[in-house]
Amino acid sequence: MEQIAQKDIVISIDNVSYDYRSNSDEFVARGVKGVSLSIERGDFCVLLGRNGSGKSTLAKLLNGFIVPDSGTVLVNGIDTKNDDRIYDIRSKVGMVFQNPDNQMVASIIEDDLAFGPENLGVPREEIEERITWALETVNMSEHRKRSPNKLSGGQKQRIAIASVLSMLPEILILDESTAMLDPKGRAEVMETAMRLNKDKGMTVILITHYMDEAVGADKVFVLSEGELIGQGTPREIFRDRELIKRAYLELPIASSISLELIEKGYDIPFALTDEELVEGICKLK
Amino acid sequence: MQIKVENLKYTYSPKTPFEKVALDDITFTINDGDTIGIIGSTGSGKSTLCQHFNALIRISKGKIYVGEWELHAKKLDLGALRQAVGMLFQYPEYQLFADTVKDDVAFGPINFGKSKEDADILAKYALELVGINYDEVAEKSPFELSGGQKRRVAIAGIIASRPEVLVLDEPTAGLDPQGKREILDLVTELKKSYVKTVIMISHNMDEIAEYCNRVIVLNDSKLLYDTTPRELFANKELLSQTGLQAxxxxxxxxxxxxxxxxxxxxxxxxxxxxxxxxxxx
Incomplete structure (x- = not known):
């Protein structure tokens, strides 16, 4: 007998709009308009969209960094407009940003990890345990007593993730956290995020311009001009050429090549990854 | 303008406990007309090398010839050199500062001694060259523009001084796919103008493969390879040695x-x- 499991919704956004305003009439940076979406616990989600499409605005709405002008954002059922609960929300939604060099507050890595929980009054022994666990999780235990300034970009971002983990979040948001890294650093951060998702069941929301980083996601959301214009599995999203064009995205190279071969009359399936493409080509032979 | 680098060595914080060799005995030549990619992992010395080309870092050991200039000479006409070798840093949009796009782009030429009128003409030409609609954007604040536009304005600010050599430090980092494509196509376009030689640092091997005719691989402060993208990417072992991806x-x-x-x-x-x-x- 088939059972329909009750979906465990960890983030629910209902008809949310947000506008940036400044004193100048001319200057109105774009925000988000009428966005509704929900994220299931344990999902690996990717937000795609061109520069200025509203991705980072949406991320900031998720941890109550900003609150919507209209509509509601619920995190674990708590409204981000509820001032009394804002620290509950922020400790549940951890954010890592783009620049590895400006997210460290301390000169020794373990102090950096202790900063968040200390602020919340977590007992010293428990902080110690959390630091040990968080550093193990990102494979940086041996750096515990060192200074962060000698680390590579990828290592710094892993420490930034560990600092967020020390708050025991349920949701990890990576806002273009791989953008400034070299390929090795990018791979390290992606591997860490994937592992947290698969092994620890953490909900991950990744914002990126690298289409390759979206192909392994459970769900992809596409923003354009502040509006949500598409959501689905990576395969559904990248097959929709109209959507990709409208959002000014591009296809993963394997997808683009498979489509060109299909157009040339070859009978191969649409591919998301290099491996899938090669599989399809081999079947032709 | 040919650029010759001979036995270049550079050490950060020499004779201190923090001493670190950033460039170790680097020798290679960049020919007129090259679009040359400088690749290697973070910390391999790419930016340090490139900052030598317009003497932002003065040579401590070795020699660099940029056309007629000898960068290792004691006396150097820095103004003329920096006009000839334009340098675009990472995330150049953070360096925009003027009230209007026009003034921001004209700042370079004025600094290099042009009159306000001449600088405005150069700025207009540079903005049009990077695909910015002058009449629409010239009087706007640079901060009103999109990410890709800002970066193009920053590039216009460099090329307004009519450099023959353009050094780009990760010119597409942080841009969306369309923005990346625009900047790379722009570099190709610029090479049809007065910009003769492009030196480009990048972590994106797809970009290097498509746009560069030569590639320099730095690894741990040393020059590991001076080759073409085709040769480099044909050699699987060579690639894995450097931690680069094909x-x-x-x-x-x-x-x-x-x-x-x-x-x-x-x-x-x-x-x-x-x-x-x-x-x-």
Whole structure:
């Protein structure tokens, strides 16, 4: 007998709009308009969209960094407009940003990890345990007593993730956290995020311009001009050429090549990854 | 303008406990007309090397000739050199500062001694060259523009001084796919103007494969390879040594080879790969 499991919704956004305003009439940076979406616990989600499409605005709405002008954002059922609960929300939604060099507050890595929980009054022994666990999780235990300034970009971002983990979040948001890294650093951060998702069941929301980083996601959301214009599995999203064009995205190279071969009359399936493409080509032979 | 680097060595914080060799005995030549990629992992010395080309870092050991200039000479006309060798840093949009786009772009030429009128003409030309609609954007604040536009304005600010050599430190980092494509196409366009030589640092091997005719690989402060993208990406062992990843097109070729399908050649672009595939399918 088939059972329909009750979906465990960890983030629910209902008809949310947000506008940036400044004193100048001319200057109105774009925000988000009428966005509704929900994220299931344990999902690996990717937000795609061109520069200025509203991705980072949406991320900031998720941890109550900003609150919507209209509509509601619920995190674990708590409204981000509820001032009394804002620290509950922020400790549940951890954010890592783009620049590895400006997210460290301390000169020794373990102090950096202790900063968040200390602020919340977590007992010293428990902080110690959390630091040990968080550093193990990102494979940086041996750096515990060192200074962060000698680390590579990828290592710094892993420490930034560990600092967020020390708050025991349920949701990890990576806002273009791989953008400034070299390929090795990018791979390290992606591997860490994937592992947290698969092994620890953490909900991950990744914002990126690298289409390759979206192909392994459970769900992809596409923003354009502040509006949500598409959501689905990576395969559904990248097959929709109209959507990709409208959002000014591009296809993963394997997808683009498979489509060109299909157009040339070859009978191969649409591919998301290099491996899938090669599989399809081999079947032709 | 030829650039010759001879036995260049650079050490950060020399004679202190923090001493670190950033460049170790680097020798190579950049020819007039090259679009040369400088690649290597973070900390391999790419930016340090490039900051030598317009004497932002003065040479402590070794020699660099940029056309007629000897950068290792004691006396150097820095103004003229920096006009000839334009340098675009990472995330250049953070360096925009003036009230209007026009003034921001004209700042360079004025600094190099042009009159306000001449600088405005140069600024207009540079903005049009980077694909910015002058009449629409000139009087706007640079901070009103989109990310891709800001970066193009920043590039205009460099090329308004009419450099012959353009040094770009990760010019597409942080841009969306369309923004990346625009900047790279712009670099190709610029090479049809007074910009003769482009030196580009990048972590994106797909970009290097498609746009550069030569590539310099730095590894741990040393020059590991001075070659063409095709040679470099054809050599699997060489790549893995440096921790670099092959472009997707080359990866597909390698994966096919493992499955017994041998494409003759190293495809650097999608079109090349498709055409090689046509030969075996």
């Amino acid at each position: 472009p997707h097109t080359v990866r597909v070729k390698e994966l096919l080879k493992d499955r017994g399908i041998d494409l003759q050649g190293t495809p650097l672009t999608q079109a090349e790969l498709i055409s090689l595939l046509g030969g075996v399918l």
